[in-house]
Amino acid sequence: MGKLLAVVLVIIALASAYPIVTHMFPLPEDISTHGHAIDEQLNDTMWEAGISFVAAQLVLAFFVWSFTGRKEGSPLKNFPGGARVMVLGAFLLVGTEILALGVLGQKAWATVYFAPSKPGAIQIQAQAEQFAFYFRYPGADGKFGAVHPDKIDEGNQNYFGLDPANDVDARDDIVSGELVVPVDHEVQLLMHAKDVGHSFYVRELRIQQDFVPGLDLSVHFTATKIGRYEIVCTQLCGLGHYNMKAYLNVVSEADYEKWLKDQAAQ
Amino acid sequence: MEEGSVQQAHVHAPPEGFLRKHVFSLDHKVIGKQYYGLALVAVFTGMILSWLMRIHMVWPTAKIPLLEHLSSAGAPGGVITPEYYLSLMTMHGTLMVFFVLTNAPFAAFGNYFLPIQIGAEDMAFPRFNMMSFWVTFTAWVVLMLAFFIPDGPPISGWTSYAPLSAVGKDAGPGMQYGMSLWGLSIAIFCIGSLLGALNFIATTLDLRAKGMTLMRMPLCTWAWFITSCIALLAFAVLLPACILLILDRHAGTSFYVPGGLVISDRLQPHSGGSPLLWQHLFWFFGHPEVYIAILPSMGIVSHILVNSMRKPLLSSKVVIYSMMSIGFLSYMVWGHHMFLSGMNPISALAFSFPTLTITIPATVLTLIWLGSLYGANIQINSASLFALGFISMFVAGGVSGFFLAQPSIDIYLHATYFVVGHFHMVMGVASLFGVFAGTYFWFPKMSGRMMSEPLGKLHFWITFIGTYCIFMPFHYLGLIGNVRRYQSFVDDFMAPYLGVHKFVTVVALITGAAQFLFLYNLIYSRFKGKPAPDNPWNATTLEWSIPSPPPWNNFGDRHPIVYHDPFQYGVKGSKGDYVMQDSPEQVVPASGD
Numbered sequence: 001m002g003k004l005l006a007v008v009l010v011i012i013a014l015a016s017a018y019p020i021v022t023h024m025f026p027l028p029e030d031i032s033t034h035g036h037a038i039d040e041q042l043n044d045t046m047w048e049a050g051i052s053f054v055a056a057q058l059v060l061a062f063f064v065w066s067f068t069g070r071k072e073g074s075p076l077k078n079f080p081g082g083a084r085v086m087v088l089g090a091f092l093l094v095g096t097e098i099l100a101l102g103v104l105g106q107k108a109w110a111t112v113y114f115a116p117s118k119p120g121a122i123q124i125q126a127q128a129e130q131f132a133f134y135f136r137y138p139g140a141d142g143k144f145g146a147v148h149p150d151k152i153d154e155g156n157q158n159y160f161g162l163d164p165a166n167d168v169d170a171r172d173d174i175v176s177g178e179l180v181v182p183v184d185h186e187v188q189l190l191m192h193a194k195d196v197g198h199s200f201y202v203r204e205l206r207i208q209q210d211f212v213p214g215l216d217l218s219v220h221f222t223a224t225k226i227g228r229y230e231i232v233c234t235q236l237c238g239l240g241h242y243n244m245k246a247y248l249n250v251v252s253e254a255d256y257e258k259w260l261k262d263q264a265a266q
Numbered sequence: 267m268e269e270g271s272v273q274q275a276h277v278h279a280p281p282e283g284f285l286r287k288h289v290f291s292l293d294h295k296v297i298g299k300q301y302y303g304l305a306l307v308a309v310f311t312g313m314i315l316s317w318l319m320r321i322h323m324v325w326p327t328a329k330i331p332l333l334e335h336l337s338s339a340g341a342p343g344g345v346i347t348p349e350y351y352l353s354l355m356t357m358h359g360t361l362m363v364f365f366v367l368t369n370a371p372f373a374a375f376g377n378y379f380l381p382i383q384i385g386a387e388d389m390a391f392p393r394f395n396m397m398s399f400w401v402t403f404t405a406w407v408v409l410m411l412a413f414f415i416p417d418g419p420p421i422s423g424w425t426s427y428a429p430l431s432a433v434g435k436d437a438g439p440g441m442q443y444g445m446s447l448w449g450l451s452i453a454i455f456c457i458g459s460l461l462g463a464l465n466f467i468a469t470t471l472d473l474r475a476k477g478m479t480l481m482r483m484p485l486c487t488w489a490w491f492i493t494s495c496i497a498l499l500a501f502a503v504l505l506p507a508c509i510l511l512i513l514d515r516h517a518g519t520s521f522y523v524p525g526g527l528v529i530s531d532r533l534q535p536h537s538g539g540s541p542l543l544w545q546h547l548f549w550f551f552g553h554p555e556v557y558i559a560i561l562p563s564m565g566i567v568s569h570i571l572v573n574s575m576r577k578p579l580l581s582s583k584v585v586i587y588s589m590m591s592i593g594f595l596s597y598m599v600w601g602h603h604m605f606l607s608g609m610n611p612i613s614a615l616a617f618s619f620p621t622l623t624i625t626i627p628a629t630v631l632t633l634i635w636l637g638s639l640y641g642a643n644i645q646i647n648s649a650s651l652f653a654l655g656f657i658s659m660f661v662a663g664g665v666s667g668f669f670l671a672q673p674s675i676d677i678y679l680h681a682t683y684f685v686v687g688h689f690h691m692v693m694g695v696a697s698l699f700g701v702f703a704g705t706y707f708w709f710p711k712m713s714g715r716m717m718s719e720p721l722g723k724l725h726f727w728i729t730f731i732g733t734y735c736i737f738m739p740f741h742y743l744g745l746i747g748n749v750r751r752y753q754s755f756v757d758d759f760m761a762p763y764l765g766v767h768k769f770v771t772v773v774a775l776i777t778g779a780a781q782f783l784f785l786y787n788l789i790y791s792r793f794k795g796k797p798a799p800d801n802p803w804n805a806t807t808l809e810w811s812i813p814s815p816p817p818w819n820n821f822g823d824r825h826p827i828v829y830h831d832p833f834q835y836g837v838k839g840s841k842g843d844y845v846m847q848d849s850p851e852q853v854v855p856a857s858g859d
Binding site for chain 2 (some may be wrong): 001002005008009012015016019020024025026027028037038041042043045046048049050053054056057059060061064067068069070074075076077078079083085086087089090091093094095097101102105106107109112113114130131147149150152154188193194195196197199201203206207208209210212213214215217230232234235236237238239240241242243245263
């Protein structure tokens, strides 16, 4: 039965690696300027983790094959070098991996989180609520009107709780259920949660960031390909969580200007 | 203290009467079996919940018989609603993490075997011990009540993130009384675990038999001891966290809820709290909890491997130090659950580094297990199959942790099925493999009867292959961005991959059904199994030096004296190729060495 376990282990190792090697489950196309760094990091890790996984399973299989069902009284042997080799091996192998991936790979994280957005970045406010996203553009004056939670009135489409009667800045604010951005232009998303925790995840954009009630967070990105992409919520937010989604519409600069004008006219 | 001095007096008198013998027993062995029984009930409940979730995910309109009687609102006509899916998910996670993965490998086996393995008559505080079980049992009753109230169980997942969990009925179905029961249950559970952990530590330090030095303790005793130290610190943080949650919900405080939140069209009467406070407190417990689940299984597997290989590990000291380092590092990594939570991005790097570093002791352990197999004479039986399967599973679940430890990759993989695959393999299944191995190994001692080996092996094959077929595809689905905690996959890109989910559901049904083989084997063997000798595996540790099943005071009137470490295999002993720990004979190396 030991031999059978060895064979099963080999099959498991190869079968597990097969879908990865043949790209049966490809990552979606990357449409961001920072995404390639994340993808590279993921790819490097896949190689290192994949080789470690397959190697460990094969070694386990080989030892199980070789050292089960031996004749009664077969002499016991010890691995040459003993525990010292194992400890040294672990420190060297994993230590190198940590250095290579852990330290060098922080670049991708840094481009998303440490580099500030450029001065010309478009500011858009995103509000997450049970179970929808809304996006607010500051309008011609470039200023967002203040938010008043007590004035939120979904029935009258006042999702953000604006007070245009008393607040000049709020009067030209544009509110949309779709995130429309120009291609190749940096966008800074100012994130605001109305009720509970949510998350903003666009697979193609390689961006995922929680909305945390009470915290003003922001992410910035540059979309590089025109198209329509799903924005989904990835933080469990209640009964409609699975259905909380919106679309990111990446358009040309001209279409973006036109869209803003059309929205302002409404 | 002087070793063995406490052994002079009986810890308690022989039990009399049904209640004292079987219900409110002070005997650590009965308490261990009670924990095991509770874990067994919880694991089958949790598994059936996962079946319901898997079925609903791929056949959303399927009518499930009987379910309507459990919750007419959650499953009208037997069809699960989206919110009831979340209730099932929350209860699945909570039952499995707390009542199975904490109870079975740690509390159940630890209670039964820790005192015997160190040569003690019972735990240091038998009454505390009885209390910790009954407190834990109460926690389970309180949690299960949530199924039977009109509100239903909570829908916020086993992590219960605030403010969803802290604002009451405005947050949705199950969030009024169901959520309160959850908070209360976990708070009670913490008290039970704290009492248990204290008892384990005191017992290990104070009640060791003469000659049982720390380094002569079996590796599973070491694992339980280290785990109790982790549990003591972890549950001591979760307890106040739950109390604050209950206060937020019922006393009008605002520890976790900031001002200005509008939930269900109602401006919430809270201000000044922080949702991140809950996350920090929860994960300060939550990450060490992963090791509370897996360390005992590492110990059990090491213990069984040594016996099955008929030779010592390359170095037991290295195993002990690796387990200690894992325990120590487990307190510095909780923030890797929160890379995207909005905490300062610099702290992500600070949490990433120790998370990657924990891979080193984990790799050392794996290499020691692997390297020790070399040149061994491995005996294959149900216990050793599960122990070997544990190594395979631990590696599979471990390498995927390498992805998630890196914040930049976590941006993409966070909250996808990759994470679900990762933690199910490493903390769920690997840990359960330790429990299965332990059960097949120790059942003869606990019941006085052998388990059926053919059934045990069949159970292993279906479980081992099934587990890979369920959780490997989860990793692949994560790569394409399949988001977790969704009751159905409405996203357009998921359409081509629904077949994968169907495959997983079918395998989960088969693998789950195989667990009933295990249950049958347990019950059948308990009554009809072949009578077990005192030492069926030719093992060296003290539990095998006493009758199967052991008498109420373990060693009778004998005070065992320990002469050897537990690794005397592959030698020339009077009984065969091993020398027991309490045998005064000289160890003679086998010829050829």
